[in-house]
Amino acid sequence: MPLDDVDQSGVPDRVEDIAKQVWAAHHLYCEVLKFPDPFKSERYQGVTCIQVSLRDLGGGNGLAFTSPQRARQIPEGKSTDRTIVMSVNCKLNPMKNITPAHETFHLVQYGATYFKNSWFLEGMARWSEHALAREAIGQVKYSPQGPWPQKPQHLRQLSKMSYDAEYVLWNPIAFRTDRDGLLSDKLLGERLTTLRYSDGTPVLRDRTLQGAEIMRDIVIELGKLDDVAFEELEYDRWSEMNQRADENNPYIYKAVMDVLRRRVPSVGPYETPPVKRSMVPNKTLSDAFQVASVWNGESKFKDFKLTVLERSSDRFKARFESNNWVREVSGTAVGDSVSWDAEAVRVVKGNAGGDNQGKIASDDKGIRIDFVWRNGNNQGTFTLRKQD
Numbered sequence: 001m002p003l004d005d006v007d008q009s010g011v012p013d014r015v016e017d018i019a020k021q022v023w024a025a026h027h028l029y030c031e032v033l034k035f036p037d038p039f040k041s042e043r044y045q046g047v048t049c050i051q052v053s054l055r056d057l058g059g060g061n062g063l064a065f066t067s068p069q070r071a072r073q074i075p076e077g078k079s080t081d082r083t084i085v086m087s088v089n090c091k092l093n094p095m096k097n098i099t100p101a102h103e104t105f106h107l108v109q110y111g112a113t114y115f116k117n118s119w120f121l122e123g124m125a126r127w128s129e130h131a132l133a134r135e136a137i138g139q140v141k142y143s144p145q146g147p148w149p150q151k152p153q154h155l156r157q158l159s160k161m162s163y164d165a166e167y168v169l170w171n172p173i174a175f176r177t178d179r180d181g182l183l184s185d186k187l188l189g190e191r192l193t194t195l196r197y198s199d200g201t202p203v204l205r206d207r208t209l210q211g212a213e214i215m216r217d218i219v220i221e222l223g224k225l226d227d228v229a230f231e232e233l234e235y236d237r238w239s240e241m242n243q244r245a246d247e248n249n250p251y252i253y254k255a256v257m258d259v260l261r262r263r264v265p266s267v268g269p270y271e272t273p274p275v276k277r278s279m280v281p282n283k284t285l286s287d288a289f290q291v292a293s294v295w296n297g298e299s300k301f302k303d304f305k306l307t308v309l310e311r312s313s314d315r316f317k318a319r320f321e322s323n324n325w326v327r328e329v330s331g332t333a334v335g336d337s338v339s340w341d342a343e344a345v346r347v348v349k350g351n352a353g354g355d356n357q358g359k360i361a362s363d364d365k366g367i368r369i370d371f372v373w374r375n376g377n378n379q380g381t382f383t384l385r386k387q388d
């Protein structure tokens with residue numbers, strides 16, 4: 001990370017520039033455009049700040065985490081401060097990259113609803129990038145005229161989408177309900193319109209964003225529909241698996257269509273399908289660790305690959321390989337933990353490695369396992385991420 005400090009504030013300009021983008025995004029979404037503020041949400045009660053970690057994220061740009069944590073101590077803070085956390089790649093230049101704003105929008109989404117299905121989470125976050133970015137709305141690849149709701153085959157495709165859902169759902173809806181999308185200087189206020197990066201360029205690159213009102217209303221509606229889904233799908237809690245379950249899709253889509261219909265009366269009916277109660281599994285994170293699932297190493301460990309070969313309740317067998325070794329490992333997967341010991345490894349090539357303990361977690365890029373390994377006095381960490 002460049003440590004230049006042209007304004008001699010004692011803080012590198014890069015750090016200040018990232019903080020400015022996060023502040024501008026939060027202010028624009030929550031104060032100007034009136035999206036529900038995560039700081040005022042039920043989920044983040046007692047949370048007072050956003051903690052941004054600048055880290056080497058390998059090829060990734062950023063991550064936003066759902067669970068609030070105790071904040072790192074800073075001179076301005078109190079020891080009891082709680083925070084929501086995002087990681088931003090330390091190599092990223094916020095003057096050229098809108099990731100900090102994208103991650104900030106995820107925090108707005110997390111504060112408003114428990115749904116984390118990618119076509120909503122990432123698709124709408126991509127739409128939100130247009131708030132600060134220079135270009136207007138971006139590509140529209142589905143007719144804003146509809147039909148709404150979309151045909152069943154389109155809905156099946158949509159449910160598998162992620163970032164690209166922007167083009168076929170969120171942008172068309174924005175375009176349909178908000179032709180000009182002009183944000184006036186009066187609406188934006190002076191602090192936002194005059195905020196500049198360290199190179200003198202404005203943080204707010206243009207004055208247009210189509211669809212802000214309907215997106216806000218959809219996010220609010222999702223906060224209601226997630227209660228309905230929780231009840232009807234008989235969730236016991238909002239586990240990470242439940243937040244991402246395919247069964248949520250009809251509830252999310254119903255919220256979108258119900259809100260769209262308030263502005264476009266020709267939108268047809270859309271109801272969630274009846275729930276076959278016995279069919280709804282009580283999912284836990286370790287269910288993501290199923291047979292044939294493939295898990296790839298991150299950052300320095302890109303050559304790591306783990307393939308689950310067998311699984312019977314909490315026991316599993318997997319092939320774990322890298323450029324230097326190939327191991328057949330036997331271990332346990334229960335709740336959110338995955339572990340195996342070196343002595344239960346069959347070495348195919350190289351050595352057996354150490355004892356491994358992993359914790360399954362979820363972030364806005366999907367599901368990952370954070371491992372700690374130990375071998376005599378040596379220990380280290382690595383992360384495996386589930387391949388889609």
Ligand SMILES: [Zn+2]
Nearest residue numbers: 102122125364
């Ligand atoms: Zn994202």
